[in-house]
Amino acid sequence: MLIQSVLAFSFLFVASYASVQDFCVADLSLPDTPSGFPCKDVKKLSVSDFVYSGLGAAGNTSNLIKAAVTPAFTAQFPGVNGLGISLARLDLAVGGVVPMHTHPGASELLVIIEGTICAGFISSANAVYFKTLYKxxxxxxxxxxxxFQINSGKGPALAFVSFGSPSPGLQITDFALFANDLPTEIVAATTFLDVAQIKKLKGVLGGSN
Structure with missing residues (x-):
């Protein structure tokens, strides 16, 4: 009886494993779903679906934060759809910063390629962990x-970041608070900032009200 049960379990395991697809390259012509994009027809695939060359060039850091993030998420690299991974390139000019932000859908791993970056995070218990990182x-x-990440060196910095999701999501705290039409009175009540400072930040980041 025990042997029969083990054999039955083994058969079910093998059968379920065999039914799993090797991959599911995203068909970006179809709508996204909570479980990812539908799969592109396997007969229409080529090796190009599994290769992405968009991270070889530096991003444009001529902006307010002096930083550029070049993603290789599902939208840019359909081959990662359903695989639980993705990558991005981070370029930071001197004084560049990626402001406080979160990725609701994934953990992140940062590796420094060139330069010096001060990086850190805040736990849900408000404990702070930060360190200056080198190549x-x-x-x-x-x-x-x-x-957050800040270029704390005297020259440009380059890093690559990997994520545990093909679509990790992004919310930058400063933009969430000051780059929209959330009324200044509500921002003031929930952040304890004075109205003049809030209006100044809204002016810089493009918010209103």
């Missing part, structure tokens, strides 16, 4: 927690 250093940022 070859790696730091992890747990899913959903506020974190």
């Amino acid at each position: 070859g250093d790696i730091m992890v940022f747990p899913q959903g927690l506020l974190h």
